[in-house]
Every structure is written in C-alpha cells, then in structure tokens.
Amino acid sequence: MVQQLINGISIGSIYALIALGYTMVYGIIKLINFAHGDVFFVGAYTGYFTAKAGLGLILSLIIAMAVCALLGVIIERLAYRPLRNAARIVILITAIGVSFLLENLGIVTLGAQAQGFPDIVNKSTYTLWGDVTIDSIQLIVLVVTVVLMAVLQYVVHRTKIGKAMRAVSFDMEAARLMGINVDTTISATFAIGSALAGAAGVVFAIMYPSVDPLMGVIPGLKAFVAAVLGGIGIIPGALVGGLLLGVVETGVQSIPGMSLWRDGVAFAILILILIFKPTGLFGKNVREKV
Amino acid sequence: GCGSKSTGSSSSNGDTIKIGANLELTGAVAAFGTSQLNGIKLAMEEINSAGGVNGKKLEVVSADNASKKDESTRTATKLITEDKVDVLMGAAISGDTFAAVEVANNKKIPMLTPSATNDDITFDHKKNKLNDYVFRACFIDSFQGKVMADFSADNLKAKNAVIYTDNSSDYSKGLAKSFKSEFESKGGKIVAEESYQTKDTDFKAVLTRIKTLNPEVIWVPGYYEEVGKIVKQAREMGITAAIEGGDGWDAPQLVDIAGKENLNNTFISNHYTSEDPDPKVRKFIDAFKAKYNTVPDAMAVLGYDATYMVADAVKRAGSTDKEKIKEALANTKNFEGVTGKISLDKNHDPVKAAVVLEYKDGKQTFNTKVQP
Amino acid sequence: MNKRFFIGIAISLVFYGVVQALISGEILNDFYIDTLVMLGVNIILAVSLNLINGFTGQFSIGHAGFMSIGAYVSAIMTTNLGYSFPLGLLCGCLAAAVAGLIIGFPTLRLKGDYLAIATLGFGEIIRIVWLNNDYVGGAAGLNGIERVTNWSWIFFGVLVAVVVIQNIVKSTHGRAMISVRENEIAAEAMGINVTKYKVIAFVVGAFFAGMAGAFSAHYFYGIAPTSYNFMKSFEILVFVVLGGLGSTAGTIIGTILLTLLFTYLQDIPEWRMVIYSMILILTMIFRPKGLLGNVDVTKFFKKGGASKNGGTTTTP
Amino acid sequence: MAAQQQLLKAEKVSRVFGGLKAVSDVNLEINDGELVGLIGPNGAGKTTLFNLLTGVYEPSDGDITFSGTRVNGLKPYQITKRGAARTFQNIRLFGEMTVLENVMVAYNMHAQHNLFSSILRLPTHFKGEADMREKAIEFLKIFNLESKKDEIAKNLPYGEQRRLEIARALAAKPKLLLLDEPAAGMNPQETTDLMNLIRWIRDEFKITILLIEHDMGLVMGVCERIYVLDRGQMIASGTPEQIRTNPKVIEAYLGQEV
Amino acid sequence: MLSVKDINVYYGAIHALKGVSFEIKGGEIVTLIGANGAGKSTILKTISGLLKPKSGTIEFAGQPIHGKVAQEIVKRGMSHCPEGRRVFANMSVEENLELGAFLRNDKKGIAEDLESVYVRFPRLRERSKQMAGTLSGGEQQMLAMGRALMARPKLLLLDEPSMGLAPLLVREIFNIVQEINKSGTTVLLVEQNANMALSIAHRAYVIETGKIVLAGAAQELASSDEIKKAYLGG
C-alpha cells in the first residue's frame, strides 16, 4: 500500500512537472498550449542527443531547457503572436496545428520508432522498510517539482515580472498603459513554461528510458488534466492536481482486475470533482460581477 | 527516403508489376508501417536488380492509411481503382487490415498482409467463411501463444503464470488468450491477468502487485517500447521471474530500453533469430543494415518476406492475372523466407516453425525450435 | 424565406440525382464514392459540433464519444443482433442523444476550458468502455459489419442534418442559443432558459454525431475504439474552426477542403501531416475567423456583398 | 398611492459576499406604474440589489415578492418571465448579433412556435418568426434604431448601445423595468433626451420603472419616489424634494452644494 | 508639451479621426468635448500609443512619439487612465496601484504616492486587499485614477473619469484633477460632463465625427449658445 502511494507520487510528480508549464502559460494568456507536450518531446530528444554525446545529467538538462525555451519563444513569436486579438479557440486550433507540426517533423527527421535512452544517472534504490523502496530518481523528481513550484509561485506573485504577467493576463491593453512590455512578458512566460517542459522531458526519458516523437501526447494530456484538476492557471494547483492524478491512477491499478479502468476512473473522478468544484480544486470560483 | 510513387504507368499491362502497400505511415502506429515499408522496399530493390519477375520490374505504390480504419478502407480502394495495383500488401496491424479485407474480396484483388495476426483476418470464424483473396505472411495469434505456453510448461516447468496484456492491442490480446488456454490445459495456473495500454510508461502499480504473487512466468505479449519498460521496471523492483513474449519484442531498441542485464531470463517466440548463421538471414541483415543503418525489427523482416512471397506467387502464376496470382499465393509451399520455410494452409495462414529465443546479456540466443 | 428554403432543397436534390447517375453509370469509381461518404460523415460531424461549439458557445471536445456511441450501438443492432440497418441507425442516434443529455448536465455548472476537459473526459470514458468490453470486440472492435451505407443514405443524412440544424439556428431557438454564447447573463435576463438551450444543443449535436458514427460503421466494414479517441474530436473541431465557427456554410466548406487536402496528401505520406499542420496554422493566422467566418453567405447572395466586419486596430 | 396595486416588495433582504454585507436588511416596495429611483454612493449596493431582485444573486436572507408570488431562489429567466426585465451597468449586448436580433431574443419567451415546428418549418414557425420580426422592428422605430437594424451590435457607438439595451429589455414586455445607470457616458443633451424617453416609455407602455442613476438632474427630473442606499442599508426614501433636503443623504451622497 | 498634427486614424475601414490637430502647453488642463462616438477616446488612445495613426505626427516634450509603442511613451512621463476603468480584476487593489508605478524604481517615492492615493480615496484603503474585479463601479473608477497617478506623470490623459460616480465623488474627482494640475501635471481631460469639464479647464476643443470643429478658452466656449445647446443640455 505504501509502495503504491510512492509509485503514485512518483508518476504524479512527473505529471505535475509538465502541468506546471501548462498552467504557467495558461495563467498568462489563457491558452491551452497543446503544443506543450511536444515541446516536452523536443526536450527529451535534446537530452537523448546530449546524453549520447556523453554529457551528464546536469548539462543535458540545461541544454534541453535552453533549447525548449528558445523553441517556446519561437513558437509564440511565429504562431501565437499574430493572433493576439483573435478568439481563444482560434489560438487553440493553432496550438493543435503546432503540436501536429512538431510531432510530424519529428517523425520525418527522427523516425517514428522509439529509441532507447542512454543511462546517464546512477540510480540507487533505498529500502524504506520491508519491501517498500524508493529510488533516487523518484526522489529527485519530487523534490525538483516541489521546489520549482515554490519558485514559480514566488516569481508570479512576488516579483515585478510576475505582476506584469498577471496584469497582461487580465488586460493587455491596460497593461501596456502601465508601461509593461506585453510581448516581452509573454515571451518570458513561454520561455519559462517551455523550459519546464524541456526539463520534464529529460527527466521523463531518464525514468522511462525511451524517446519517440509521439511520446509527449499522453503525458501532455495527463498533465493538462492535472492542471485543470488543480485549477488551471494556479501554480500550486498543478502540483496537487498532478500528484492526485498519479495517486488515483496507481490506486485504481493496485486493485486486482481494475487496471483496465485506470484512465476511465481517473476521468470520472475528474468530472466529479469539476461538478462539485467547477473551477478545479484550487480554482477560485470568481463569478463574473454583474 | 521518399515515397515510391507510381511512375506513370497506369495499367498493369505495362512492364511493371504493381504492388500497393496500404500502410500506417503516419498516426499512432506509424512506427510499424514505416518499418515495414523499409523491408518491402529492400526486397523490391533486390528483386528488381536480380532482373525482376517474369521479366517485369516490381513497383511498390505506397499509400498512407494514417493508422485509421476508415482511411485504410479508402486507401485500399484508392490503390485498386486509381493506381490499378496487381496485388495489395498491408496493413501492418490487424484493425487496419480488417478494414481492407472486404475491399480485396469485393474487388477480387489478392491481398497479403505481412504482419496482421488476428485469427479472423483470413478466415472469419464467426461466419465460418474463408476470405478468398486474403493471405498473410506471419503467425496467427493463437500459434505464438501456444508455443510459449508449451515452452513455459514443458521447458521451464512453470506451474503458475501472470498474464500482462496490452489491452489496446488486438495482437496482444490474441496472444494472451491462446497462452491462457494452452497453459491451463497443461495444468498450469494463471494467477492474475493484468493489462496496460499502448504508450503507457509507468507499470509499477501493477508490477508491485505482481511481485507479491510471486509467479514463475510473466507473459507479456506486447510491443518492444512498452515491454522494454516493463522488463526494466520489473527487474528494478526485484522481480526475477521469467518474462516471456512474442515477436512484438523483436527490435534492436528493446535492449536499449530494458537494459542488457534486465533482459536475462526473458524468452520470446520469433520467426527467426537475427543471430542465425544461415546465409539467407545474414544477407538480409547485412543488406538492411547497409541501407538503413539499423538492425531490422520484426515488422521489417515480415515486410521483406511478404514481398518475396508475392514475387514468388507472381512468378508461379506466370502472369499478372489476379485470379492466377491468388491461386499461386494459396498454393505457396515451402517458400524459403528469412523467417523460415513458409507454406500456407487452407486458411491462408502460414505454417512455419517458430523459434524460442532467450536474451543473454542483450543478445538473442537460440533456445528451441517449435514445429507447428 | 419560405421560398429560399425550398429552392435550396430542390437544388440539392438535383445534385443528388446527378451524382447518383454518375455512380450508376460507373463514371465515378469506388474511390470517389468512398471519398464522398467520408466527406458526408465529416460534414455531419462538423455541422453538429458547430451547433454546440459555434452557435451555443459550449466548448466541447468529446464529439468522437458521441460518434462512437452511434457507431457501436448501430453495429451491435445489425451485426450482433441481426436487426435492420434503419432500426440500428435510429437506435444509434437515440443512444448518442441520450449521452448528449447526460453530458449536457455538467455543462450547467462548467464553463469554458473546464467544460472542455469534462467533455474530453467523457469521450475518453466512453472509448474505454468499448475497449474493455469483449462483447464489442475490445481493442479489435467489431469487424465484418456489412456495408449498407451508400451515396443515397449519406446524401440524405447530410441533408437532414444540415436542414435540421440550419432550421434550428435560423429561428428564435437558434437566436436563443447564440445569445447564450454571446452573453449568458444577459440571455438569462432576457428570459432565455439557458439550461434548456444548452442541453438541446448537446442532444441534437450528439444525435447527429451518432448518425455519422452509424453511417461510417456501416460503410468502412469495421469499428474499433482507437478510431474515437480525443484526436478524432480535435479533428472535428478543426473542421469547424477552420471553416468558421458559427457558420454552417463555412463549416461545410472547411470540412470539404480539409478532407480533400488530407486525401490528396496521401501520396506524400512523410510530409502529409507536416503540410496539413502548416496549412492549418497559416489559415488560422491569415483568416482567424475561419474561411467563411465573417462572411454571411445568405447576405452575400442577397446584397451581392460581404458584410463588413468590425476590424481591430489600425495597422501601422 | 393606497389605491395602487403593489408590484414588488423586498423585505429585510440581505446579501453577503465573503465577510462583506453588500446589502443588509433592505425593505422596498414599488407599486404598479410608479417611476422610482435608487441612488446612493458608489459601492452602496444598488447594483447588488438589482441583482437580487432579478435573480442573478440569491439573497442570503429576506424575502422578495413580485406580483404577489415569492421569487427568492428563482432563476433570472424565471423572474423575467414573470415580468421583470433589466439593463446592465456594464452594457451586455449580444455583441456579434445584429441590432434586430438582439431585440428578437427578448421575444423568445413569448414565442408561439416550438422547436419542432421550426425544425419542420411548419406554418406556425413562419408566422411566429414574422410576428417577432415585425414587433421587434416596431420597437427599433421607437428607439430610433431602425436604420441600424442590420448592424452588428458591438459596432454601435456607446450611446446607441445603451438605447438598444433598453429597447431589448422593453421587448421582453415587462411589468417592471429595471435600468442600471442608463445615462452613464452620455452628455447632458443626450441625458435630457433619455429622460424624456423614460417618461414616455412609462406612459406609453404603462409599466413600472426602477432606475439607478448618479445623474441627479435625471433622477430628480423623472422619479416620483427615490430610495437611498448607503453601505448596504436603506437610509432614506421619499419624494425628490424630501431626498434633496434629507441631511443624511446630503452627508452621504449629494454633498453640501445641491 | 504635446502637439498633435494632422493625424488620421482608422479602425479597419472606418475612418475615425480625420486630420486632427491640437496642442497642449505645459501646466494646462485641456478638455475635449463631443458627442458619443465623436472620436475622443480614439484621440487619447492614439496619443498614448495604443493605436497607430496612419498619417500625421505627435510630439511629446519635443520628441516625436507617433508609432512608438505604449510602454515607451509611458516611460517618457505620460499616463493614460482609459475609458471603462480597465482595472486588473484578478489582482488586489494594492497590486493594481503598484502596477501603476511599474516603471518606477524609487521605493520611497512609490510608498509616498501610495499613501497619498489612499488619503485621496479612503475607500481604496478600506478595500486594499479586495480583488479589484469585485469593486463597485465607482470604486473601480477611483482605483483607475489612483493607478494612473502612481506613475507620477508629466501629462495625464483622463478618459471620462467621472463616469458612474456619485455626485460627491464627481466633485471630488474634479477637485483632484485641479490639485494634480496645480502640483505641476498637465492634464488632457475627456468628459461627458461638459459643464464641469469646462469649469476647471483652461482651454477646450470640440470634436465632431472625427474632426475638431471648435477651439477656444474654456469659459468662452461654456458661454457660447451653440455649445450650450449641443453639449450642455441647455
């Protein structure tokens, strides 16, 4: 039982890590950035190449984050910025387009087959008691996710750039009048969100050692669900949503014969939670003032 | 490489024999389709450089069914009506193949699927009807499951087993089913049946549970991407039981994903072994490596053999008459492929030997050969 | 108004006759018929989703779920139970409509992206139910479904879907739905029963999605759960938005163009999706309101000019 | 006044937001045919009271009776159906719909044709739609908006948007019309025109009007009775003359010089 | 201080400003009056860089600023309090005020100004932790004003600051505008409440359908019959 909880938290912290980037971007421009899962895949592949080239974990992470940050900024600049004033669903469709584009460019250039990810971390397993074990990667991911969550929360709520981000998220024109450079602020948001996706990609590829161009689809979807579960746009919500989703999935699978229903139950719980908390667990139910 | 498109000759009466490859080149299982197309193309080039068939060159027209059933029906129709192919090949997975079966039957075009394993594709057991125009080059699901169940019971002397199936794959479920009935008929006990889905990455929840059951054998009939992770995670959790699977495991990436040591004490059934010293196998593997810079997986080798099977049938038919090709395919006897000596039975399914391979330090080693 | 409606129907019947003649005369080969059927199925899907998303403004991405219900229920009726196709079709549509009713209710509380994720989850749950049910073949799905759908079925199916939805939209009930999309609070204040109209949109939309599912199941020989995953829902959404949210003509044109584009690109499989997604992105950037987003076609014919849009800001 | 029929009655109505009592123990009575003003400092709770009366918010406490029935907890559309229509402080038109369609939406609840007759295009549909259209156009004429009937609502200038909102609310054939700052953003001349329009509407349609306004010229000019809210509480009510000189009101709202 | 020469502005195909020219000298209060839809807000938006003129020039403190983006113009000491309040609804009152001083770095000065805003609008202090979106209309208007003041602008553009305010507050607002002006800030004021606006302004321009049709000293215009009839409700 405890082991299953650890399993759940470990998968959940990965969801949370990806969800953080999702929520970050959503929080600022209200865009469900469906390409997020694909930036994640680019991060993983970048890590794959750096690892193959013999670079270690830290360097691989840094390079992958940098590449993804750049990619995120480029995507925003080319695909989303021209649509600043368009309806949100239009940007959403564009994001789906970008997602398809990245995936299929990946297939064309890298091949559709999954590749094994080189071993770059010496994993050590700690036995807590009896049969219950946890390994170093699981621990690292959890710690990194929690720390990043705290950092992001601080940045968004306590720093000047964070205030600018929130102002932009509510009213771009008024934000301009405050002297905020809206474009830079949005670029920064994308850079941070995408860097997080890149980091998640590398960590994911280390934990589950294979990479392929479609690897981001399912984690991306799960992270999206996690973000909504926690209340999309709310940073601690992403963490809680991710962990909860991981634990629920693992919990369902730990019941004999239920493994088939993992996603079904997870979605059912999601819908139930939303019915009772229509804006997610942490979402403030801000009713429009009439 | 680029898609080998039809080069203009629109009718089959030209100097080419047209093969239409209806494959999953994009979408969810693009990895299978693209790999298979590589095998097909290699075979085509070899055949053509050896002078073709009956003096005519082979031409492969590939079309993408986007890993979708409805598209597959349409793609097959397009290959027949627009590209006027003589023979259809594909699709790579059973679902997409099913969608093309009726097209082949209605249009009376022989169709050979390299890798669709579902029992009902060639012979519809529900309606008790043979699909006259449909053939395959691979084992059927029930065969591999049986082979490995026998192997577990007889060679490994296992008394109990856990089945861990890819529930979103028809192939995996077929293998699981036949393994179960055979293993039980031999007195073995299935202590748990669990499942996962394609593209899953974390299997610890179920493996944790399997570990407490302490089975002798874990039967994981899936594809290498997930299987590799299952093996790795199982071993890391301290599960030492034998893990077994089918030809879906056969890919060079498996070793990278699972890790060499973790693969010890795993067994698979396969058509052949890439370590086989047989010159036919060596020639294929070398040629494939030279052209694509990677070791072929099961999909590629099946595509390769299937292409030669078509060429063989056309040669024996002596023309591109569809009926004659169909008859010739049905009469395939002792065809020497890389994956063994193939004869088609009355259900259009190959009768060929399977080999059981054991992974030792990341290398496939021959264990036993099982005749059907 | 009255006259226009009937002239439109007459013109489409002529179109039907011409195509039917071409098919009977074997001038159109099977591949074209396949394509026509697929177009028809996609049009029904897109037009029905447009009622929910485009007109009523409820962000739904679970349409593939409704489609799968139509497909499975009708196929069970005909293939497993041996009933006739028309009965199977009807049951498929009704079952999907009931599902629409059920999913309609969470929408009373959920808005925007939260509704989207709930509908997505709903669609996935439906898919997982099929996947885990051996009566309907599990992962393999149902195969060996007889081909019953033909040009006539699909044509009249599309006609009914378009006419019904258009007739709803161009009436006080449609205006009520649009007002819900525009401003829910004001709509309620004007006496619009917002709940009722949202549920109607979901029920009618789901009904026709079910119809599309039944048609495609009985044309393409088999169905499987993977055909109805969230990617399929996105695909339908793309048709709608690319054509123009809230414009039936736009939706139809968008669907036709994208379906044909996808078909045409079949010959270059490697680049197929790359080009497809590039076109998608570029269309959105250069025509953010969709292909026919700000052109009211009826007005276009009446006055011989497109209505002017508000425009945004002066370009430097 | 005693002879008049009572239309709306609020008894001890309160509404709390978080810790804030935006409306507290408010009593209010309006009779048929009256033209009543509601004034008070910013944030006094006037709009909130409107929201309570029209069902946008549910009262935390108290009772609201409209036309003799208790309407607490009813949905806005149900209250509208019983005969209360409103405008909003922040204009809420159906932006992408035409001017004419905006007005036609208000007729939906009186529609004679149901969904099926529209789907099947039965004669009742055509008749119902034609009726609606005709009546809507009549309304637009009254408000001088007929020439703009095919414009998209959001493209109208502000003043016309306000007028359209009033037209739309009137089209719902209410017994009680609630106007939330109808003159906001209008210049004095336009305000005068609006004042005349409001009076005319009351007389022409024989309806009751309750309006919130900060423009004292307008309020004092048209209202027969005035309620004054301050910090959620009703601090005064009476004729314009009484209100103008009420020290509490001067202190809280008007300032010395009026 | 500000000189606008012959600007033309379009919304898509709509020609909203047709060759508008005017100027403001340092220390003045200048008001723009005109009917609904005349183009007053458009002028302010163009000056502050939210819109770009198709042609014409705008100079601020001797430097051309047309075509510059808003944040650069803000940096040079202009602050625009937009029509319709536009407060950041999901941020607290205090955070909104802090955003007004986004480009400033003098912590002490910011704190002083924050205090003086709270003194001017005690209601804002009461609600300093409340989300701005749930303020009443009038409270939001005070917040928008306060936020604009937090930038300590040289030139303040005010778009209908008295809209929706209670009579007491309207007077208060006009007093504040006068005070701000006395303390050295130049003000461009757009108002529907033309009587009030003219009473505190030095000069005024009258705008009709995108063109300036009249200009003059505020008192003169206020006593002109034509103006009285058209805009003052007389």
Ligand SMILES: Nc1ncnc2c1ncn2[C@@H]1O[C@H](COP(=O)(O)OP(=O)(O)OP(=O)(O)O)[C@@H](O)[C@H]1O
């Ligand atoms: N949804 C809400 N959540 C929290 N507080 C609210 C909400 N709606 C209103 N309030 C508060 O209730 C008080 C009354 O607001 P209301 O909008 O009714 O004022 P008002 O009298 O209409 O003022 P104004 O004349 O400025 O429009 C205000 O202090 C406001 O901040």
Ligand SMILES: Nc1ncnc2c1ncn2[C@@H]1O[C@H](COP(=O)(O)OP(=O)(O)OP(=O)(O)O)[C@@H](O)[C@H]1O
């Ligand atoms: N975003 C827009 N798109 C199209 N037209 C616009 C837009 N904004 C304003 N207009 C038009 O430009 C003209 C000038 O508008 P502007 O808002 O400047 O007027 P205003 O004088 O400020 O009026 P008000 O007193 O109502 O605020 C109007 O005719 C208006 O309809």
Ligand SMILES: [Mg+2]
């Ligand atoms: Mg108010």
Ligand SMILES: [Mg+2]
């Ligand atoms: Mg204005």
